[in-house]
Amino acid sequence: MVDTFKPQSLQEAVDVLSDKGAILFAGGTDLMVQRRRRGGLIPDFDRPVILIGHLKELKEISNSTREIRIGSCCTYTALLSHKAVPEILKTCVSQIASPGIRNRGTIGGNICNASPAGDTLPVLYALDASVILARDNKERVLPIEKFIKGPGTTVLEADELLTRIIIPHSSFNKFFYKKVGTRAYNALSKISFTGLALKKLRAVEDVRIAFGAVSPTVVRSKDIEAQIRGKDIDAIQKMIPEILSHYSKLIDPISDQRSNRRYRKTVSLNLLNSFLKNYML
Amino acid sequence: MEINFILNGKGVKVKTHPLRRLLDVLREDFDLSGVKEGCGEGECGACAVLVDGELALSCITPVGSVEGTSVVTIEGYRETAKYRALEEAFSATGAVQCGFCTPGFIIAAESLLSKTPRPTPNEIREAISGNLCRCTGYSGIVEGIKRASERGEGLW
Amino acid sequence: MKNKISSSVSRIDTPEKTGGKASYIADIKLEGMLHAKTLRSERARARIKAINCPNLPEGYFIIDRQDIPGKNSVKMLIDDQPFFADGIVNYIGEPILLAVGPEKETVNWIIENTEVEYEDILPIFSVDEAKDPAKPPIFQKNNIFAEYEIRKGNPEKAFEGSHRVFEKEYRTGYQEHIYLEPQGVIGTYDDGRVTVYGSMQCPYYVKTALIHGLGWNEDMIRVVQTTTGGAFGGKEDYPSIIAGHAVFAALKTNRPVRLVFDRAEDIQSTTKRHPSIIKIKTALDSKGTIIGMNVDITLDGGAYCGLSPVVLQRAMFVSTGAYNIPNVLVRGKVLATNNVPSGAFRGFGAPQAIFAIEMHLNSLAENLKMDPLDLKKKYLLKKGDPTVTGGKLREDVKMPRMISLLEDISGYRKKKASFHKKNARDLRGIGISLFLHGCAFTGSGERDKIKAKVKLRKEDDGKVSILVSNVDMGQGPQTTLRKIVSKILGIPFSQVLYDNPDTDRVPDSGPTVASRTVMIVGYLLSRAAEKLKTEGKTEVTEEYIQPPYIEWDQENFIGDAYPVYSWGANAVEVSIDPDTYEIKVESVWGVYDVGTPIDEQIVYGQIEGGISQGLGYATIEVMESREGGLMQRSMTDYIIASSVDFPGAEKRLIENYYDYGPFGAKCAGELPFVGVAPALAAAVQNAIGVPIEKLPVTPEYLLEAAEGGN
CATH class of the missing domain: 1.10.150.120 ([2Fe-2S]-binding domain)
Structure with missing residues (x-):
């Protein structure tokens, strides 16, 4: 059986990590499922495990004029009860799993798991979030899209730990978040859509669009957003076929036990269409 | 590893692997069979317990993570x-x-x-x-x- | 007037279940008990060339076909299924052997380190492939587990003389039971006797299977039901297999052996609801009147026969639904495939058939520019009408009253008129289904096959014991049967004892299936109670006597297919997300005739639960087999309804006294499931204007139906 460590501080966690190259265990709501064996047996961890879910330094949320910083081990429940957490992220988090899992599952865990169906990812992409990675007194900051490499893989080094998520403040007045799951609640996503816009009078001054679960990683295109940004809402309406066709090239879903490629692609575009047509108005 | 926590109001110590499922520790080591295994993957809630008053699913909670907390199962709660x-x-x-x-x-x-x-x-x-x-x-x-x-x- | 027995009492089992005190099979620990795990086939169809087990540590054992003292076949209808694979595997998940020992970790290690060498055989993955002569058959020469035909009137002539024919095909998928308590048993061997404790519906089915598997005298075998955490048909036949496993292991090890499944294993290897393909052809005259009907039913039975022939029979006997259709030909077939065996599941073939006939009539009505309800009312069965098997409907059919009540409470007509395409983004619909369920076993099955016996015994302390083999798996007989007996004896409810059945104590009152427990067993108990009361005996045994009016020819399926029917009508209202095709169930209504409800709250509980399961079957419960392997193998992927998926139902009961049921009760357990899916599908069809011909109605299916097949 593997060694398990329960450090008493972040520093201790970093120290153990640089020593051991271990599996970081935050809430464990995904790890315990991925590594489960039959009932009564200890889950199958092949490397040492460091429990970090209890570390206070990783559970803090701080707000400044520029940004909000969220500790990686903040549970979903903690995010929901903090007033500075962006509404769109709360909307997304409130639809993750069930109350018991939201009490233990963490935002850092959701990010590092890097599942194509990870629910917070499209929202974090859309909000231009970055992550802070720590090792031995050194830190680096990466935009979320640079952090996630592919399904289940990130650029996290063996001796690195995700400590904080930075979300710059931004202002939007149009929101559309839609998770299409296998049932109404407590479900994995077939598709998720995040649409944000700032509309002043008839001009769309800012826009963010992200799709989850329909490609190996989140689909967000700053180029297409730039083409929409600054345009008049009527002009955007005319651009819709063109915008859909751009995204259609980026959305590359799979068929699996929860849905199929055609559905994922068509519905993603339907949701985008709906955002541009109905929610932006 | 020795893990200490409060179980249904009483302090307990258990010497076991910290990654063992809390569910198994409760059922096997403490005979608390009111905590059920329905799915083993956090989907069904039959194994629900309270950890420091919060709802938790004991089938996906390693016992090491409840050290120092207060765990309440149906066996404790039914006395209230x-x-x-x-x-x-x-x-x-x-x-x-x-x-x-x-x-x-x-x-x-x-x-x-x-x-x-x-x-x-x-x-x-x-x-x-x-x-x-x-x-x-x-x-x-x-x-x-x-x-x-x-x-x-x-x-x- | 409300019948007094119907007033609800507190269920007797609520306190111990709620407080976590009830002992389910996984909660029982016996001295020296060993754990068992099953090695299962990873191939859909193969010859086993060799099995290489690791060297076993001391105290660990392998149990396989060579450890079976009697026959390596599970006693069911035709006994084609072995306890352990006999040189050939026929589905992924088929048991090959058990590893048994004191530590779960080591038992698991043995299983993980046992290698099976397979030689593949050309597999059969679908009913179409099952008909392909190029593939070697799984079962006998033609892969047909059962094939039947029933006819009423002269269907050939009707079709010859028809003005036109309306034809459609319907398909339904698997459904997995997801009883919250997975399957499990404990086998023990003491003093030359074996005992099985377990989660089950039919203690005597298990006992019979053990008699054959052990080749022992029945006196040497005891079966005890433990508190059962849901079953829904899934614990009708399957426990016989694992009871055998545990007992063979107990015999070899001389220790109690526990075999409890975890969820993934349960989903992978236990029975499912039969997938179906049902073709219906309707012959119409020039005025659009139905003059004949052909129904062709094909079920995927999976790798072994199990209960499939009887499931097929029930599907056929209700294939024209709640209607009196003249001139009918029904053909049915259940085929062998290398999929997991299909088996019993609440409704037992009827849900598939009722879905098909209801959707067919809905589409026919649209074709005839009529409201489906008006078309259906025209053909509704009534007292004295001939059934599809040529029996005679003897009971009062209260459907007209039930339908008008349903129309009232659901606002069906008004909604139907207002939902019509106001706005392409406002997709709302309402649908109705009418249905019936044949109570208890088919025809004379209760008399010829089951031969139920019940016993009441006055104990020394004046209490009265109910001695029956029927189990409480959540549906409430611990309460309802006690109510029947205590009411007749005029003693308090608490003075009636009813322990979980133990075959050493109780006579064989038959299996806990087919919604028969209250109507058949409860009625026998009511007669026994009358005798106990009037004849001053301390023990009364009562045996089943067939109601005199039943006429049934089991060879040719002619006559009264069921002693009596319960009836129902559902309405469902939905809205559909125009972007995602997700279905939201807005409201559900149900009106039912179950005779006299023995306990209103328990019957309402069956209704709410049946509706939830039915809506799940109709929408979110997707289970598909790819090359013999199930795509959804966990509760993360196989989805059942949570508390937020569907609303509660508005429900009504219409009383209709039945002379051969206790206090007039008929059947209630399966009925509420049967009509839900077609009502949901009808509502969806109404909302999007595309015919729904497949279950489950997933968003993926709706997208294809609405936007075409590419």
Whole structure:
């Protein structure tokens, strides 16, 4: 059986990590499922495990004029009860799993798991979030899209730990978040859509669009957003076929036990269409 | 590893692997068989317990992570007046059929009522959305929690 | 007037279940008990060339076909299924052997380190492939587990003389039971006797299977039901297999052996609801009147026969639904495939058939520019009408009253008129289904096959014991049967004892299936109670006597297919997300005739639970087999309804006294499931204007139906 460590501080966690190259265990709501064996047996961890879910330094949320910083081990429940957490992220988090899992599952865990169906990812992409990675007194900051490499893989080094998520403040007045799951609640996503816009009078001054679960990683295109940004809402309406066709090239879903490629692609575009047509108005 | 925590109000020590499922420790080491295994992957809620008053799923909780916390299972909770109010209400509204999921629902109900003593039916439905029942269609359970919240005046 | 027995009492089992005190099979620990795990086939169809087990540590055992003292076949209808694979595997998940020992970790290690060498055989993955002569058959020469035909009137002539023919095909998928308590048993061997404790519906089915598997005298075998955490048909036949496993292991090890499944294993290897393909052809005259009907039913039985022939029979006997259709030909077939065996599941073939006939009539009505309800009312069965098997409907059919009540409470007509395409983004619909369910076993099955016996015994302390083999798996007989007996004896409810059945104590009152417990067993108990009361005996045994009016020819399926029917009507209202095709169930209504409800709350509980399961079957419960392997193998992927998926139902009961049921009760357990899916599908069809011909109605299916097949 593997060694398990329960450090008493972040520093201790970093120290153990640089020593051991271990599996970081935050809430464990995904790890315990991925590594489960039959009932009564200890889950199958092949490397040492460091429990970090209890570390206070990783559970803090701080707000400044520029940004909000969220500790990686903040549970979903903690995010929901903090007033500075962006509404769109709360909307997304409130639809993750069930109350018991939201009490233990963490935002850092959701990010590092890097599942194509990870629910917070499209929202974090859309909000231009970055992550802070720590090792031995050194830190680096990466935009979320640079952090996630592919399904289940990130650029996290063996001796690195995700400590904080930075979300710059931004202002939007149009929101559309839609998770299409296998049932109404407590479900994995077939598709998720995040649409944000700032509309002043008839001009769309800012826009963010992200799709989850329909490609190996989140689909967000700053180029297409730039083409929409600054345009008049009527002009955007005319651009819709063109915008859909751009995204259609980026959305590359799979068929699996929860849905199929055609559905994922068509519905993603339907949701985008709906955002541009109905929610932006 | 030796793990210390409070179990149903009493301090306990258990020498075991910290990654063992809390569910197995409760059922095997402490004979607390009211905590059920329905799915083993956090989907069904039959294994629900309270950790420091918060709803937790013991099948995906390693025992190492509850060190220093207070864990309450149905066996501890059933000694309380709140439990008796819930049991009376579940009986009155037909909330129980096969019963395998029921202790988990009671724990989820406590977790809700401790924060929201007078929940609406929708709040109840959301609070128990991680507990699956295959027999009742949930109506009796939702009504039961509502009834307990109304009749258990002052308990929550 | 409301019948007094119907007033609800507190269920007797609520306190111990709610407080976590009830002992389910996984909660029982016996001295020296060993754990068992099953090695299962990873191939859909193969010859086993060799099995290489690791060297076993001391105290660990392998149990396989060579450890079976009697026959390596599970006693069911035709006994084609072995306890352990006999040189050939026929589905992924088929048991090959057990590893048994004191530590779960080591038992698991043995299983993980046992290698099976397979030689593949050309597999059969679908009913179409099952008909392909190029593939070697799984079962006999033609892969047909059962094939039947029933006819009423002269269907050939009707079709010859028809003005036109309306034809459609319907398909339904698997459904997995997801009883919250997975399957499990404990086997023990003491003093030359074996005992099985377990989660089950039919203690005597298990006992019979053990008699054959052990080749022992029945006196040497005891079966005890433990508190059962849901079953829904899934614990009708399957426990016989694992009871055998546990007992063979107990015999070899001389220790109690526990075999409890975890969820993934349960989903992978236990029975499912039969997938179906049902073709219906309707012959119409020039005025659009139905003059004949052909129904062709094909079921995927999976790798072994199990209960499939009887499931097929029930599907056929209700294939024209709640209607009196003249001139009918029904053909049915259940085929062998290398999929997991299909088996019993609440409704037992009827849900598939009722879905098909209801959707067919809905589409026919649209074709005839009529409201489906008006078309259906025209053909509704009534007292004295001939059934599809040529029996005679003897009961009062209260459907007209039930339908008008349903129309009232659901606002069906008004909604139907208002939902019509106001706005392409406002997709709302309402649908109705009418249905019936034949109570208890088919025809004379109760008399010829089951031969139920019940016993009441006055104990020394004046209490009265109910001695029957029927189990409470959540549906409430612990309460309802006690109510029947206590009411007749005029003693308090608490004075009636009813322990979980133990075959050493109780006579064989038959299996807990087919919604028969209250109507058949309860009625026998009511007669026994009358005798106990009037004849001053301390023990009364009562045996089943067939109601005199039943006429049934089991060879040719002619006559009264069921002693009596329960009836129902559902309405469902939905809205559909125009972007995602997700279905939201807005409201559900149900009106039912179950005779006299023995306990209103328990019957309402069956209704709410049946509706939830039915809506799940109709929408979110997707289970598909790819090359013999199930795509959804966990509760993360196989989705059942949570508390937020569907609303509660508005429900009504219409009383209709039945002379051969206790206090007039008929059947209630399966009925509420049967009509839900077609009502949901009808509502969806109404909302999007595309015919729904497949279950489950997933968003993926709706997208294809609405936007075309590419």
